[in-house]
Amino acid sequence: MAHFKKQMITILSSATCNLNCEYCYVPRMKIKNEHKKIDVDFACLAIKDYFEQTGNYFVRYFGAGEPTIAFDEIKGIHEYAYNLSGGKLKAELQTNGYFNEEIAYWVNENINIVWISFDGMPELHDRQRPTIDGHISSDIVLRNIIELQKNPNIQLGVRVTITNGNFDRQIDIINFLSSLGVKYVCGSPSYSSTVNENTSTPEIIEFSRHFVDAYYYAQKHGMFYQTHLMVNFDEEVDFYCRACIPSPHVTTDGYISCCDWALLGAEYLPGVLQQLIYGEYDSQLHKIVYNNERIEMIQNRKTETLDKAACSGCVALNHCAGGCIGKTIVVSNDLYTPSDEWCMATKYLFEKLPVNQGANPCFHS
Numbered sequence: 181m182a183h184f185k186k187q188m189i190t191i192l193s194s195a196t197c198n199l200n201c202e203y204c205y206v207p208r209m210k211i212k213n214e215h216k217k218i219d220v221d222f223a224c225l226a227i228k229d230y231f232e233q234t235g236n237y238f239v240r241y242f243g244a245g246e247p248t249i250a251f252d253e254i255k256g257i258h259e260y261a262y263n264l265s266g267g268k269l270k271a272e273l274q275t276n277g278y279f280n281e282e283i284a285y286w287v288n289e290n291i292n293i294v295w296i297s298f299d300g301m302p303e304l305h306d307r308q309r310p311t312i313d314g315h316i317s318s319d320i321v322l323r324n325i326i327e328l329q330k331n332p333n334i335q336l337g338v339r340v341t342i343t344n345g346n347f348d349r350q351i352d353i354i355n356f357l358s359s360l361g362v363k364y365v366c367g368s369p370s371y372s373s374t375v376n377e378n379t380s381t382p383e384i385i386e387f388s389r390h391f392v393d394a395y396y397y398a399q400k401h402g403m404f405y406q407t408h409l410m411v412n413f414d415e416e417v418d419f420y421c422r423a424c425i426p427s428p429h430v431t432t433d434g435y436i437s438c439c440d441w442a443l444l445g446a447e448y449l450p451g452v453l454q455q456l457i458y459g460e461y462d463s464q465l466h467k468i469v470y471n472n473e474r475i476e477m478i479q480n481r482k483t484e485t486l487d488k489a490a491c492s493g494c495v496a497l498n499h500c501a502g503g504c505i506g507k508t509i510v511v512s513n514d515l516y517t518p519s520d521e522w523c524m525a526t527k528y529l530f531e532k533l534p535v536n537q538g539a540n541p542c543f544h545s
Contacts (some may be wrong), residue, residue: 183411184419186236186543188272189230192443193218197245198229199317201309203341203370206244209448215433217250222461224260226430226468237265238545240272243367244432244443248279251286258290274339274545276309284324293335295544296325299352300340306326310345313398318533322360329361337364339544344369347387350394350405357534358401365398365405366544369390371507388525404541408504409526410533414540416498418482424506426458426478434461436468438478441543452513456505477515481505487517490515494523496530502509 196216197206239261241247241254248254262269270292277296287294299305299332302318311317338357342350350367357365368385391407398405411453412420419425426438435445436459446454458474461467483491486502494500502508503522509521 183421183543184417184424185422186545187234187236187422188270188441189426189427190240190242190545191218191223191225191227191247192243192255192429192431193241193247193250193257195244195444196430197276198278198312199246199309200312200314201341203308203402203431205341206443209244209444211244211432211444211448215444216245218253218257219423219434219461219463220253220256220431220461221466222251222434222468223257225466226428226436226459227257227261228264228478229468230280230428231261231264237261237268238270238301240271240274242274242429242440242545246276247273248275248283251279251283255286272388272545276317277322277324277496278311279320280364284327286333288328288331291334293542294328295337295339296321296328297339297341298322298325299342300346300349301356303347304349304353308341322334322373325360325362328359333541335364336362337366337542337544338362339366339368339409341370342387343543344383344386345473347390350390350481351397354394354398354401354403354405358398358403364544365403366540367394367405367407371510384521384525385528388528392529395533406542406544407529408507408544410529411540411543412499412501413530413533413535414538415536417499417501420481420485420501420503420505423456424478424481424501426475428459434463435459436461436470439506441504441510450510452509453506455509478505478516478521481515484518487514490517490523494525494527499508499530499535500526 195211265530272293273291274295299308305318306316395405423439429437433445437457439456459470483501502518508519
């Protein structure tokens, strides 16, 4: 199943965090206190719009920060969505996993899909993802991975952010996660952002070379190892992902965006990412004003409208569709032009990995 078919509404519930990851760009946005947690009324209204428009009862909790920091807000939103769906709700949580046992219990009881960010062996993870006050975080995150892994009703995956110096340690990371019983892993190089001068674009072609070996190694050990570069290798597509539909992402400062990289509204985003905002909450009228012109512009981001100079004749075009909007637009500065680095890495993986072999078992969001 192509990645864009995994459609859902994303509630970006928190814009503050309990970790201080070395590659995170969000702290540079200098978020105001009033925008650190989601407005529950806004989130519920967006869910109502989405359910009515699509009949798709799928909610995802994510954030510019750690979503479970807004735990009370999530619980209220979840109860509303569950009742509105008539008990048909499906829910996903993408989290750093650094939360207490009360939250872990609630997640166990209410969430269907969980992706926990964990960067491999504790010595790697703790160097890259310390707590906000400088302590290690691996002990609590590992505890929650192990506990949630026991629940047969949860599809648990681990997202690993891999920095330049660790590209050749992907098999080591797979081995460690396999020892925990993890079956689904997403490896992601730490992409650059125009709001983070300290994070440079890694050589993702080098990441990809090591990824291929780890991909086949994981298969031999009963695991599915994926990366954002190859999410559509199971079938031909017109769109890269659900951002192009667009599927709504509800921000803490009152906007609707189409992509995880547009985590906040115009006040915080660099100009190029503002193209991914297509709605704004009017709290006085209690309605969301949608920008139809912006929606059409986003929906036109597909194989047939991509930059011809960049994509014409590409062997991977119908399994790439320009790649991730957020990750490529900050490099190319254009919605319809992929980045050279993304293209090179995707074409390399396209030649090395199986294509059209049936649906992938899961997708990181």
